Amino acid sequence: MAQPKPLEITVNSIFFFFCHLLGVTREQFEAINDSKVMHHLVFRAIAIVLGTIAFGAAVFAFASGLLHYSLISAFTFATVSSSVLFLIERNNIMETIATGQASSKAMVTRVGVISMMCGAAVALAIYAMKDDIDARIAEQTRQTLTQLGSDPRYAVPLAAAEDTLAQAIKNTARQSELLAKLNQLDAAYAKAKESEVNECQGNTTPDGVKRIAYCGSRARAHKAEAERIDQERVAVGREMTALSNSASLAASAGSNLNALNEKMNAEAVRLNKGAGAQLSALYDLFWDNSAVAVILGFYLALSLLPEILVWSALAKPGIHEPVLKRMHQVETMVNNNRLDVLAESKRDHFTKDLPLRHVHVPHVVKAAVSSPGADQTPDGSAAPNESAAANDTDTSRRAA
Amino acid sequence: MSTACAPMIEQLLAKNHIELARLEAICRSLSRHGVPTSELPQSNTLVAIAMLGDYARSQVEERLRNHWHDLIEKGLVHGDLTKHTTPHLRLLLTVQPATQGLAALRQRMESGASRAAPQEVFRCASVVSDLMWGQPVRLDYQIDQADYLLIVPSRAFRRLPVLIHTGNGAGHGNIELPGDEGEVVFAVMASDGQLYRHTTVFELRDADLLNRSMA
Numbered sequence: 151m152a153q154p155k156p157l158e159i160t161v162n163s164i165f166f167f168f169c170h171l172l173g174v175t176r177e178q179f180e181a182i183n184d185s186k187v188m189h190h191l192v193f194r195a196i197a198i199v200l201g202t203i204a205f206g207a208a209v210f211a212f213a214s215g216l217l218h219y220s221l222i223s224a225f226t227f228a229t230v231s232s233s234v235l236f237l238i239e240r241n242n243i244m245e246t247i248a249t250g251q252a253s254s255k256a257m258v259t260r261v262g263v264i265s266m267m268c269g270a271a272v273a274l275a276i277y278a279m280k281d282d283i284d285a286r287i288a289e290q291t292r293q294t295l296t297q298l299g300s301d302p303r304y305a306v307p308l309a310a311a312e313d314t315l316a317q318a319i320k321n322t323a324r325q326s327e328l329l330a331k332l333n334q335l336d337a338a339y340a341k342a343k344e345s346e347v348n349e350c351q352g353n354t355t356p357d358g359v360k361r362i363a364y365c366g367s368r369a370r371a372h373k374a375e376a377e378r379i380d381q382e383r384v385a386v387g388r389e390m391t392a393l394s395n396s397a398s399l400a401a402s403a404g405s406n407l408n409a410l411n412e413k414m415n416a417e418a419v420r421l422n423k424g425a426g427a428q429l430s431a432l433y434d435l436f437w438d439n440s441a442v443a444v445i446l447g448f449y450l451a452l453s454l455l456p457e458i459l460v461w462s463a464l465a466k467p468g469i470h471e472p473v474l475k476r477m478h479q480v481e482t483m484v485n486n487n488r489l490d491v492l493a494e495s496k497r498d499h500f501t502k503d504l505p506l507r508h509v510h511v512p513h514v515v516k517a518a519v520s521s522p523g524a525d526q527t528p529d530g531s532a533a534p535n536e537s538a539a540a541n542d543t544d545t546s547r548r549a550a
Numbered sequence: 551m552s553t554a555c556a557p558m559i560e561q562l563l564a565k566n567h568i569e570l571a572r573l574e575a576i577c578r579s580l581s582r583h584g585v586p587t588s589e590l591p592q593s594n595t596l597v598a599i600a601m602l603g604d605y606a607r608s609q610v611e612e613r614l615r616n617h618w619h620d621l622i623e624k625g626l627v628h629g630d631l632t633k634h635t636t637p638h639l640r641l642l643l644t645v646q647p648a649t650q651g652l653a654a655l656r657q658r659m660e661s662g663a664s665r666a667a668p669q670e671v672f673r674c675a676s677v678v679s680d681l682m683w684g685q686p687v688r689l690d691y692q693i694d695q696a697d698y699l700l701i702v703p704s705r706a707f708r709r710l711p712v713l714i715h716t717g718n719g720a721g722h723g724n725i726e727l728p729g730d731e732g733e734v735v736f737a738v739m740a741s742d743g744q745l746y747r748h749t750t751v752f753e754l755r756d757a758d759l760l761n762r763s764m765a
Binding site: 490491494496497498499500501504505506507508509510511512 | 673674675678681682683684685686687688689690691692705706708722728729730
């Protein structure tokens with residue numbers, strides 16, 4: 151036995167799949183029998199499928215690229231919104247097929263979808279020019295930072311922190327100077343004390359001169375010098391003690407300044423973050439660079455391509471009246487058939503429990519034969535006689 | 551003959567026997583669709599068709615392909631030509647000439663039979679009343695001096711119309727229908743070419759009528 155060609159079955163199944171998307175039943179599909187109508191239906195179904203997929207992709211791009219959704223959230227968002235759109239489009243297309251022209255509701259839907267597709271085109275353009283937009287946003291962030299520097303909220307504490315830090319740095323430098331001076335004083339004090347001892351004890355000095363052991367004027371001069379140096383040491387020590395917290399003061403002032411700067415940076419970043427900043431940056435780039443206009447135009451055209459397809463499907467004339475009528479007839483027939491099958495099933499359920507009723511051939515009544523017109527029913531049959539005969543011969547009627 | 555071949559021969563004979571039974575059933579069905587018994591193959595021809603099996607199937611298909619749509623419209627076959635067995639196709643090819651006028655005949659009988667059938671030609675009950683819904687009914691009829699009888703039950707019975715070639719002889723028969731609210735139209739073509747009509751009305755009891763409407 152010859153096998154059916156698989157290719158034919160596949161193409162037919164694909165056609166039926168697309169027609170079924172538009173609510174065409176198997177029976178209606180088989181009754182269409184018009185290749186032009188079939189191609190119109192398939193074209194419409196493909197148009198709404200592609201339009202829906204493109205819309206889902208656009209929503210995904212918009213949600214993930216511009217609204218910064220996570221990939222899973224963006225995918226869920228896109229799936230749900232495209233499913234809803236598919237149902238709306240399907241309903242609109244079915245109405246268009248039935249009435250022959252697109253309804254105002256369908257047109258409003260299309261305008262809404264086209265607006266959203268334009269938004270998605272902008273999102274795609276932003277994604278494509280990410281580096282340029284990031285650079286523009288960084289520049290805007292720097293400008294914002296400068297503006298925040300003169301903001302009273304930050305200017306006063308910033309100036310105070312800077313002054314404190316400058317003072318702390320100055321103190322630290324002074325402390326270093328005092329330390330060096332104290333070392334010098336220590337050395338001078340030790341030398342004066344040594345000279346005093348050498349004079350009083352008659353020691354040989356480093357220059358090789360043997361001193362006379364006598365605490366005279368020279369020894370007293372050395373002693374007075376030592377006392378003066380010591381007093382100077384005490385004064386330097388006091389000043390150093392006063393400056394002893396300069397290091398911690400500098401550290402504190404530095405950390406305060408850092409905190410203020412971080413706060414300003416965070417605010418500047420916050421003010422230049424999100425979809426608004428990206429759109430603003432794209433707007434600036436659009437007026438600064440003509441290449442941006444070309445890229446944006448390309449993405450707009452690309453996003454509107456599926457919309458042109460769906461618009462074309464909506465604008466197509468309805469199915470020819472005879473075919474539509476035949477489809478309705480088939481639908482009615484199928485529905486009636488289903489009801490009949492249900493009724494038959496219920497009727498057959500009773501049949502097995504009921505006795506057979508045998509209706510025999512009625513006897514020939516001579517009078518009726520001789521004057522057939524006398525007691526005939528409107529359709530010409532001798533109904534009363536035959537009916538009576540049938541009742542007479544009914545042998546299996548159940549007593550009711 | 552080798553004894554080893556015996557099972558194969560028996561298998562072949564059994565297969566042919568089954569095929570022959572199927573062909574006989576198809577012949578009865580064709581007869582109910584108006585194909586004259588005289589035009590149906592004789593039993594030895596049926597045996598030959600059964601024994602030929604799938605021999606030269608492609609040629610049979612090729613010859614029958616042009617008539618296939620016509621046979622479907624007459625209700626003699628349904629589905630794709632390739633899904634039927636070769637003996638079935640060969641039988642249809644044999645009777646195809648006899649089926650050529652059936653569609654026109656049936657249409658003529660459906661539309662042209664308006665006069666009431668005289669009792670000499672056709673007799674059957676006109677009303678079957680007080681029926682229970684679903685109760686099986688066997689309706690007898692008597693036919694005489696007629697060539698063809700077309701029986702058209704209304705849609706409620708969910709039974710297909712039947713065209714019977716009576717062969718210009720006296721005879722009787724019956725049809726079995728489930729009890730329902732409807733009618734059966736008998737269109738009779740008498741031997742002289744006259745068309746007659748008889749209608750049997752089926753009436754349910756009131757209680758069953760209510761049951762039916764609620765179903």
